[in-house]
Amino acid sequence: MSSYDYDLFVIGGGSGGVRGARVAASLGKKVAIAEEYRYGGTCVIRGCVPKKLFVYASQFHEHFEDAAGFGWTVGESSFDWKKLVAAKDAEIARLEGLYKKGLAGANAEILETRAELVDAHTVRLVKTGQTVTAKTIMIATGGRPNPHVALPGHELCISSNEAFHLEELPKSIVIAGGGYIAVEFANIFHGLGVETTLIYRGAEILSRFDEDLRRGLHEAMVAKGIRILCHDTLQQVSKGEDGLVLETLNNGALQADVVMLALGRDPNTEGLGLEAAGVAVDERGAIIVDDYSRTNVENIYALGDVTNRVQLTPVAIHEAMCFIETEYKNNPTRPDYELIPTAVFSQPEIGTVGLSEEEAGKRYGELEVYRAQFRPLKATLSGRPERMIMKLIVDAASRKVVGAHILGHDAGEMAQLLGITLKAGCTKDDFDRTMALHPTAAEELVTMYAPSYRIRDGQRV
Ligand code: NDP
Numbered sequence: 001m002s003s004y005d006y007d008l009f010v011i012g013g014g015s016g017g018v019r020g021a022r023v024a025a026s027l028g029k030k031v032a033i034a035e036e037y038r039y040g041g042t043c044v045i046r047g048c049v050p051k052k053l054f055v056y057a058s059q060f061h062e063h064f065e066d067a068a069g070f071g072w073t074v075g076e077s078s079f080d081w082k083k084l085v086a087a088k089d090a091e092i093a094r095l096e097g098l099y100k101k102g103l104a105g106a107n108a109e110i111l112e113t114r115a116e117l118v119d120a121h122t123v124r125l126v127k128t129g130q131t132v133t134a135k136t137i138m139i140a141t142g143g144r145p146n147p148h149v150a151l152p153g154h155e156l157c158i159s160s161n162e163a164f165h166l167e168e169l170p171k172s173i174v175i176a177g178g179g180y181i182a183v184e185f186a187n188i189f190h191g192l193g194v195e196t197t198l199i200y201r202g203a204e205i206l207s208r209f210d211e212d213l214r215r216g217l218h219e220a221m222v223a224k225g226i227r228i229l230c231h232d233t234l235q236q237v238s239k240g241e242d243g244l245v246l247e248t249l250n251n252g253a254l255q256a257d258v259v260m261l262a263l264g265r266d267p268n269t270e271g272l273g274l275e276a277a278g279v280a281v282d283e284r285g286a287i288i289v290d291d292y293s294r295t296n297v298e299n300i301y302a303l304g305d306v307t308n309r310v311q312l313t314p315v316a317i318h319e320a321m322c323f324i325e326t327e328y329k330n331n332p333t334r335p336d337y338e339l340i341p342t343a344v345f346s347q348p349e350i351g352t353v354g355l356s357e358e359e360a361g362k363r364y365g366e367l368e369v370y371r372a373q374f375r376p377l378k379a380t381l382s383g384r385p386e387r388m389i390m391k392l393i394v395d396a397a398s399r400k401v402v403g404a405h406i407l408g409h410d411a412g413e414m415a416q417l418l419g420i421t422l423k424a425g426c427t428k429d430d431f432d433r434t435m436a437l438h439p440t441a442a443e444e445l446v447t448m449y450a451p452s453y454r455i456r457d458g459q460r461v
Pocket of ligand 1: 200201206233
């Protein structure tokens with residue numbers, strides 16, 4: 001019999017931790033999981049899920065306008081922020097309940113406390129001060145918004161955490177950052193009627209995406225009325241007579257009711273007892289792991305956003321499933337990071353999988369780029385000046401589609417399915433011999449017969 005209290009102790013009840021704990025417990029392992037805030041973690045409690053609910057809420061204003069083109073007369077409409085927050089909170093509470101039910105059903109012990117490492121096999125439960133031991137420990141404590149302490153007045157700003165629980169909907173907001181969170185929230189707040197400014201240090205928002213889509217989204221957001229200030233940063237935030245006053249590097253002073261910082265996220269490792277257990281971290285405080293999510297301490301694993309890999313919920317879940325294979329099924333399995341589909345829930349949405357044109361240009365000698373830009377059918381009657389962009393990046397030598405990028409409605413849904421085709425190694429010829437489904441926007445993906453242009457040795461020809 002094991003001399004430890006548990007076979008597995010999981011610290012952190014987010015997507016990765018809960019999956020690891022639940023599956024290990026269902027295999028008959030004695031498992032405990034500790035969470036200091038709420039089960040479900042960032043994704044469920046204050047990330048992906050409530051964000052998407054807010055995205056839906058923010059789109060109705062355009063739906064009401066579009067309805068007129070289809071013969072509808074929509075009466076006076078108004079929006080109640082508090083009602084939205086309450087409805088969202090109720091749904092999140094339901095999901096949190098499901099997470100716990102899943103754990104309990106698998107016989108994992110659910111602990112509602114912060115847990116810190118005492119040594120490589122011992123964990124202290126902060127609420128009671130009790131210590132417990134485990135043969136294997138999994139750290140899945142996730143990340144938190146970078147507070148940007150170098151910014152004078154940063155304490156007056158909010159992060160995405162607070163955006164989900166604002167007492168009142170502000171009249172105006174400035175959002176700093178040009179990544180997923182900044183762009184998604186800029187569209188949410190604008191859609192809900194808030195005067196919105198985005199301020200980003202680089203030349204174009206969403207630095208890791210295909211340039212075509214970045215430009216297309218930028219133009220679409222500006223056309224809707226979102227102010228985007230590129231090549232600029234916040235220098236100072238202070239309290240003014242009427243809200244907050246912001247000094248910028250290049251655009252003078254701005255005013256806003258709320259300033260939100262979305263400048264990346266930091267791994268949640270502070271005070272976790274990593275030193276006591278001998279677990280190594282990198283310069284950002286992220287836990288260093290090998291290809292199998294194992295730390296430098298043999299019985300301690302780490303996965304999800306607390307490690308510096310890909311910060312996405314499905315990736316953390318996948319890492320947890322690989323951990324199960326490796327640790328409990330005698331089948332060492334490395335997480336596979338190739339061809340991860342991803343979406344930015346902006347308006348219009350971005351959905352993408354594989355290499356951007358720029359990245360592909362560095363890797364392949366010759367590329368064919370198939371590109372379509374068109375007005376979606378719904379926009380004809382609604383009169384909305386909306387354009388979709390679809391792009392396939394094809395390696396000319398192998399004919400393989402190495403990147404697929406969409407800007408427009410349902411782009412995320414399409415990217416999920418394109419992920420399967422790229423993962424399966426489909427070639428452009430496979431796309432060509434697939435029957436179009438008419439009338440859809442997605443049919444463009446199989447009807448772009450001639451390349452729009454070629455890239456040779458990184459240069460457009
Ligand atoms: P991102 O890494 O996407 O973006 C951070 C942004 O902040 C970038 O624009 C970056 O600029 C900028 N930035 C960083 N440091 C500074 C600084 N010191 N001064 C000025 N600007 C700075 O992070 P997010 O916080 O938006 O999101 C965190 C992660 O969460 C994402 O990487 C993503 O993996 C995940 N996420 C996924 C979503 C989805 O799947 N839809 C939605 C939300 C989050 P630069 O680009 O120039 O470095």
